Amino acid sequence: MAALEDETDNPYVSDPPTEFAPVEELSEAEASEQAAQLREAVRYHDHRYYVENDPVVGDRTYDALFSRLQTLESVFDLDTEGSPTQRVGGEPLDELGEVEHVAPMQSIDQGGEAEDARAFDERVRRRLADADYDGDVAYFCEPKFDGLSIEVVYEDGEYQRAATRGDGEVGEDVTENVRTVASVPQRLRGDYPDFLAVRGEVYMPREAFTQYNRERVEAGRDPFANPRNAAAGTLRQLDPSVTAKRPLSVFFFGVLDASVEFESHSALHERFPEWGLRVCDRTAVVDDIEAAIDYRDEQLDARDDLDYEIDGVVLKVDDIEACDLLGTTSRAPRWAFAYKFPARKEETTVRDVVVQVGRTGRLTPVALMDPVEVGGVTVTRASLHNPSLIEELGVDVGDRVRIKRAGDVIPDVVEVVEKSGEGHFEFPETCPVCDSAVERDGPMAFCTGGLSCPAQRERAIEHYASRDALDIEGLGEKAVEHLLDAGLVDDAADLYDLSVDELAELEGWGETSAQNLVDELDDARDPPLANFVVALGIPHVGDVTARNLAAEFGTFEAILEAGEDGDREAFEAVPDVGPEVAESIVEFFESEGNRAVLDRLLDHVDPQAAEATGGDALEGLTFVFTGSLSGLTRGDAQDVVERNGGSATSSVSGNTDFLVVGENAGQRKREDAEANDVELLDGREGFEAKLGEYGVDVE
Template sequence: MTDHDAPDNPYVRDPDTDFAPVEDLDAADAEEQAAVLREAIRYHDYRYYVENDPVIADRTYDRLFERLRALEDAFDLRTEDSPTRRVGGPPLDELETVEHIVPMLSIDSGGDPAAVRDFDDRVRRAVGDVRYVCEPKFDGLSVAVVYEDGRLVRAATRGDGTEGDDVTENVRTIPSIPQRLRGDHPDYLIVRGEVYMPREAFHAFNRERVEEGEDPFANPRNAAAGTLRQLDPSVTAERPLNCYFYDVLAAGESEAAVEETDASRGALHVEGLETHAAEHAVLPEWGLRVEDDWFEIADDVEDAIAFRDAMLEAREDLPFEVDGVVLKVDDREQCATLGTTARHYRWAYAYKFPARSEETTIVDVVVQVGRTGRLTPVALLEPVDVGGVTVSRASLHNQSEIEAMGVGVGDEVRIERAGDVIPYVAEVVESESEEHFEMPEECPVCGSPVARDGPLHYCTGGLQCPAQLVRAVSYFAGDDGLDIEGLGEQTAKTLVEEGLVEDDVADLFDLTEEDLLGLDGGGEKSAENLLAEIQAAADPDLGTFLAAIGIPEVGPTVAQDIARHFGDLDAVMDADENDLREIEGIGPAVARRVTEFFANDRNRRVVARLRERGVEPESVESDTGNELAGLTFVFTGSIEGYTREELETLVELHGANATGSVSGNTDYLVVGANPGQTKRDDAAANDVPTLEPEAFFALLAEHGVEADR
């Protein structure tokens, strides 16, 4: 590759990036410079993504890109196919569904070499001798990209093969997919490719998500699919997607000309593209990236099987995730003879790899900072199948567990799932690390010193630590707290990042509509709704308030027990451990946590700041009635207008018992919407009557208990 593709462009080799101020240019000069920059950037993209041979440094490229963007912004010079479209456009309301010009069929597959040989027998009986093109079966998301006159005009996911999601604006943000083709390309072209997330980028991306308290993607394919279907292209632009192309679906003078051809033959009508190997060779000439390191022409099926086995051996070292090898009959005329079924091509077969199972490699270890400051080590894994579920992270519990197993980055480990839910590292199968992982001495988020308490580590930064503050806000507003709709973890994170919540949760009640405008892409209505939700949460009942402020070991049920015993907030704050131990079910550990929490000056300051802003928990009448004395209730499902804790408090205030499971001692199971099956089965087994909500409230009325409905 030489510079003849951009012969007179000053920004190709050793470009001068000492640009004159944008404001010193007139419109004509700006337009001319922007055009030259677009040409140069396209050239550099080709050298970087297709040729793997860049001619300028990344920093120099960034200066050229930023200059182009500055010119386009200042002089309104944006074009549909400008490289700057990669930063993303405005958010979409939804992804439109579009019909494919040429069907995007699937590929028959299997993991047994006998099945591959059967496929070869069928092919040879139909068309005689063949040779195969062998290439990776990328584990990403298949897309069809349409070019007219060399310009990208549409991109769609495979969908059901006939229709797919229109992801044009998101595809424009992927650097390795050119906005404009190069060379002597067809006037109208549809190419098929695989959008994927490179393995190294996937692990870095997951690390970032885990450190921010978000769930990681299970595997690179899920990450690519979730990213490509984002409604906000700017989010797609920030994520590390890439693409390989591997098939010409159609080519011709126009869309109409292509529609007149036999869709199953596709590119057969384009001179020079009589084989898949020829397609593979010409795609880079048009600026479309292909995978060259793992591409082979096999003269017979045994060579193809050997290629697959070699790729399986190299699987863990590949820069992308693959789940097999695709064998395609090379000759396109033979492909046309073989044809298709309603679902797949008869001329292609995917020889799949076995699923990774239970044993995998630790790629990295990250440390999450929880709401209470506890540091939790999390192992990021090469995705592995554990009991039918793909797992990409696992708990390492604490430093003592790490030391006992000798776990380090690079080790091959066995993964199990506790209670069939939470994955954890069970043992090191083969140690590849020089030493086990050590917890950091400083908080990875705020840099505060880390304190050790037995096997556990804690950040000492308190709410000065952004991670703790974000989790404190989201917990305060969550289902177990004040239940502020619209204030989830992402919104909490944005509020902290924007400096709208700086000290503690009390800052929520200082927010204005102006502060909330544009938050997470929302408009005026969203801001009004969130502000109304926050203001409506200013008069919680005492139990809900105690649960929301995040006292360690105190969940909603314990919080309600404390509220009923003491009646008002000041009494709770002044209670000592002996006072708390008087409550049935509260042991020394919980009593100590509560007294320690309110003995902390900062926590008392948070409560005071909340009260100053009008947040005053409603006192609870501590003396209970006896209208429901002797009755035991269990609740399942949801009842409109009430949380389960509120219903349990209601019956307990009038002398009844509320328990979490059905037994022979249960008098009534109250069944709301979306109930649990286990409790209903237990009720049937123990002859426990079930009550719908209306019958439950009627029963209360019969006993003289009024419920605020």
């Protein structure tokens, strides 16, 4: 699509009208033509506002054009695919799927001292000299944004999908949510490549973040700790219309894959705006590392004046040929370095110390302080982490303290600069919520109330119903809040006594949603043993440990008996269970409060004995999966392999025997498979056929 200019014939570009003829006076053809002009004009104004930072119309004029386009599309039932109006958000999703990136989204080596940057420069020059590179070494310098990294893919100039970074290989599918971010173009401009996968950083502007947090507090909700957390939570919403209402923006800064090549990072940075991709204007190309260090110091001085959070700068070897010669390690490119800023430090006065109780019973002391500005954010509370830190710092109410944002994120109290009296805050010996005894575990403290502690119950119930536990659909955070507020449940055991009639009476519920939840609970009465163990929320016992416990003990009765007997040695005999985890398991089952809830749970739930292994038919064989398999999750496919003696790994190597290629598979693993002469299996059908050769049934 050619870029629009002011002198075009489109009437909605320069000094556009905001008064329109009634829609009933338009023919379908006239409405279609006007809508097409409005779409192009809105895209143009988006580009001028978000990319060029030079809008040519006011907000009210833009809103009038946008509203008219929405009206035309609605009244005349026009095709809205690719329309700017789709930013308002689509239908809620059941869950965020997974997407394999077209290329790895790697991390960057980092350091916070000038000598770290100089050492990076020495490594670069030494490796390039060894590779007979005879060009000059210049660095492209850009701010290191403190947001959420995403991959965005365009094909033939059209927006296709977006994903979070995830583990670098696979991320969460946030296509519909990113579609609502106004600074992400739905269609590229100018002479764009046929295929383009770009990397960007989604963030929440500071001013918008401050207003958003104010609204949360006024609504009685906890504020987000920082703009990054707010952006991450917003982007992972299951309802895109929620994302659309929150103030997100994006900077693009890298190419993961493209059908064109670039000579330098600076050339890429110049090309992005031509395609409609927004970039940061605080970049520079410098000739040596000392100039790069000066650039970093300049950004450090300017950081508090920016409308977005940065926690350092990124230095990249500018020449792409040099970057190719330098290559990458398994986790990071050798041609890039993150030169971090020091954490901010400020002073304020502690007015109170409150002790919060988490889902696992861990007690976390929090200092409530006089408000202090830290990096554009007003901080009124900071973590004291645990009683040992309080004793070490000697902090008490009334003390003047220094705080910092650890990792430039969570405020911590790091030093007492002026004492108000003698001693330090005395940590409570009983839980401030349920009055159960507090036990110390090294530097930390825990409430022994367990499943019976009201402070833990909401998160305990949410955890019980979570995907890794019993996977009870319909029992999310809001649903659990409703049940607790209505007095229908006190703990997980009460869930099984819920009726359709009493659920249907709750605000926002209906008979259908009530029946669905009751059905889900009925389906969760015979859970797999490992899932049930996860659901109990035993401290330090996650998915892997629960699987190992299930495999070792076989039945819940055996696990319970060992717990009641305090048989720590039996638990320590389980793979990956050490003395600390064994002690945590025993303490959980020895708690009277936990046992009371557990006994009532077992009146409703019958954890199934662990499945025996399927033998060793696949022993010595290694499988890797990419893409999605029809009707079969990747986790289930990996379980089949492992139950029958095989190995399921995440990356292709010379030791891989089979690569199972499902739908929407990434290209990299296929290329690695070809390079290592690994046999490709076509989706679920190919996977099942191969297992059949070894006498293994997927079901």
